[in-house]
Amino acid sequence: MKEEAMEKFKKFLKTRGLKFTRERKIILDQVFSVHDHFDVEDLLYMFRKRKKQVSRASIYRTLSLLVESGLVGKVDFGEGRAYYEHVFGHVHHDHLVCKECGQVVQFEDQVIEKRQQDICKEHGFRLDYHTLNIFGICPECQKNGENN
Amino acid sequence: MKEEAMEKFKKFLKTRGLKFTRERKIILDQVFSVHDHFDVEDLLYMFRKRKKQVSRASIYRTLSLLVESGLVGKVDFGEGRAYYEHVFGHVHHDHLVCKECGQVVQFEDQVIEKRQQDICKEHGFRLDYHTLNIFGICPECQKNGENN
DNA sequence: TTCTATGCAAAAGCTTTGCAAATCA
DNA sequence: TGATTTGCAAAGCTTTTGCATAGAA
Numbered sequence: 001m002k003e004e005a006m007e008k009f010k011k012f013l014k015t016r017g018l019k020f021t022r023e024r025k026i027i028l029d030q031v032f033s034v035h036d037h038f039d040v041e042d043l044l045y046m047f048r049k050r051k052k053q054v055s056r057a058s059i060y061r062t063l064s065l066l067v068e069s070g071l072v073g074k075v076d077f078g079e080g081r082a083y084y085e086h087v088f089g090h091v092h093h094d095h096l097v098c099k100e101c102g103q104v105v106q107f108e109d110q111v112i113e114k115r116q117q118d119i120c121k122e123h124g125f126r127l128d129y130h131t132l133n134i135f136g137i138c139p140e141c142q143k144n145g146e147n148n
Numbered sequence: 149m150k151e152e153a154m155e156k157f158k159k160f161l162k163t164r165g166l167k168f169t170r171e172r173k174i175i176l177d178q179v180f181s182v183h184d185h186f187d188v189e190d191l192l193y194m195f196r197k198r199k200k201q202v203s204r205a206s207i208y209r210t211l212s213l214l215v216e217s218g219l220v221g222k223v224d225f226g227e228g229r230a231y232y233e234h235v236f237g238h239v240h241h242d243h244l245v246c247k248e249c250g251q252v253v254q255f256e257d258q259v260i261e262k263r264q265q266d267i268c269k270e271h272g273f274r275l276d277y278h279t280l281n282i283f284g285i286c287p288e289c290q291k292n293g294e295n296n
Numbered sequence: 297t298t299c300t301a302t303g304c305a306a307a308a309g310c311t312t313t314g315c316a317a318a319t320c321a
Numbered sequence: 322t323g324a325t326t327t328g329c330a331a332a333g334c335t336t337t338t339g340c341a342t343a344g345a346a
Contacts, residue, residue, distance in 0.1 A: 019300060019345050040335080055303045060336060078224040078279070080311075081335055096273055105271055115259045116282055123253055124287035125244055131226075132280045134264055139272035167320050167325060188310080203328045208311060228336075229310055 001089045002032040005071055008088065012069040023054050027062045028071075037075060037083040037104060077104075077133060094132040100141035149237045150180040153219055156236065160217040171202050175210045176219075185223060185231040185252060225252075225281060242280035248289035 009028055010020050030046055031038075038046075040059050047054050063084055066072035073087040077097060092113070096105040112132070120127040157176055158168050178194055179186075186194075188207050195202050211232055214220035221235040225245060240261070244253040260280065268275040 017300085021301060021345070023302070057304075057337085058302060061301085074226065076224050076226045078222065078230075082226075096268065096271055098273070099276060105273075107267055107271070109263055109267060111263045112260050115257055115263075119255055119257060120244065120282065120284055123244055123255070124290075125246070125253075125282070125284040126290055127282060128247060128284040130280065130282040132278065134268065134273070134275060134278040136268055136273040136276040142272075142274055165325085169320070169326060171327070201328095205312080205329075206327060209326085 002029065005032050005086070005088045009066070009069055009071060012071075013065070018065070023058045024062050024065075026052050026054055027059060028066065031063075031066065031072060031084070032086050032088075034086075037085050039081055039083050073129075076131065092129075094134070096134045096136065098138035098141055099135050100137055100144075103138050103140075105138075150177065153180050153234070153236045157214070157217055157219060160219075161213070166213070171206045172210050172213075174200050174202055175207060176214065179211075179214065179220060179232070180234050180236075182234075185233050187229055187231050221277075224279065240277075242282070244282045244284065246286035246289055247283050248285055248292075251286050251288075253286075 006025070006028060009024070013020050013024075026047070027043070030043060030052075034042075034046075040056065040063070043059050044054075044056055063072065063074075067074050067084070071086065071088040073085050075083040075085060075095070077083060077095075091108055093106040093108045094112070096107060097103070116130055117127060154173070154176060157172070161168050161172075174195070175191070178191060178200075182190075182194075188204065188211070191207050192202075192204055211220065211222075215222050215232070219234065219236040221233050223231040223233060223243070225231060225243075239256055241254040241256045242260070244255060245251070264278055265275060
């Protein structure tokens with residue numbers, strides 16, 4: 001699947017007259033190896049640990065391209081910084097976020113997906129994508145008291 | 149309704165040993181007069197136009213309190229800056245955002261609300277709130293060609 | 297070879313914060 | 322009067338950008 005993603009990305013770059021560089025390969029590799037959300041600092045840290053040299057600037061620039069290509073999604077949890085996750089090869093999902101411990105649970109729900117299409121139709125919008133984050137308290141944190 | 153909100157805010161402040169100041173009143177007043185989203189610069193601009201003197205710092209600080217009190221909601225459209233909207237006295241709603249012109253349409257949908265409760269129950273989460281933003285192209289922008 | 301990409305450091309936005317002076321209860 | 326607030330400016334964060342050098346095709 002990583003290979004498929006790589007091919008797609010190469011094609012995407014070609015259509016724009018851009019190059020498939022060492023750095024872009026490293027980044028795509030990592031992005032499709034992590035099965036969770038990550039931010040730019042996370043990636044930077046992973047690269048440092050693995051002695052892969054990629055600058056913060058290149059990470060930002062490549063992630064933008066990956067998002068534009070549709071292979072990667074940008075997720076905003078309202079923390080003032082962006083998270084990313086690979087999207088290619090996955091069905092769309094939404095997030096259940098624990099406000100206490102930060103745990104994120106992914107879920108998919110066809111009923112909600114369908115309703116969104118209907119709502120767009122009603123308003124004449126052409127649906128592109130959506131972000132649904134549900135915030136709450138996870139079971140563990142509920143037990144651990146601070147039922148704040 | 150603005151008066152009710154004001155009372156609620158006063159109570160909220162009192163429980164925390166905080167004061168209901170001139171600035172906080174001006175801000176709450178404005179926030180409950182605007183029936184749309186706004187960001188901090190918007191507020192600042194409105195105050196300047198009305199010759200109300202409130203600093204940017206106080207706006208940030210008071211908005212945080214308003215959000216904590218539950219009277220105001222913070223909305224994130226992934227633009228790298230926060231939007232706000234008053235919430236007290238309104239039923240919850242979600243957003244349909246046009247990627248082309250930025251137009252925001254509010255909608256409420258009981259089916260989606262209900263499904264979210266179910267999903268939380270399934271995962272043992274205590275639901276707190278959610279944010280659902282659907283991005284797409286509005287009817288006008290679809291007509292105006294760039295069906296990008 | 298030519299055009300694009302990388303890295304670095306500086307710049308840019310938005311938001312937060314330390315501190316002295318002002319204000320509320 | 323005593324504690325909280327305000328405004329200002331500085332600082333903090335994340336993200337973007339200009340430019341010289343390095344690297345794809």
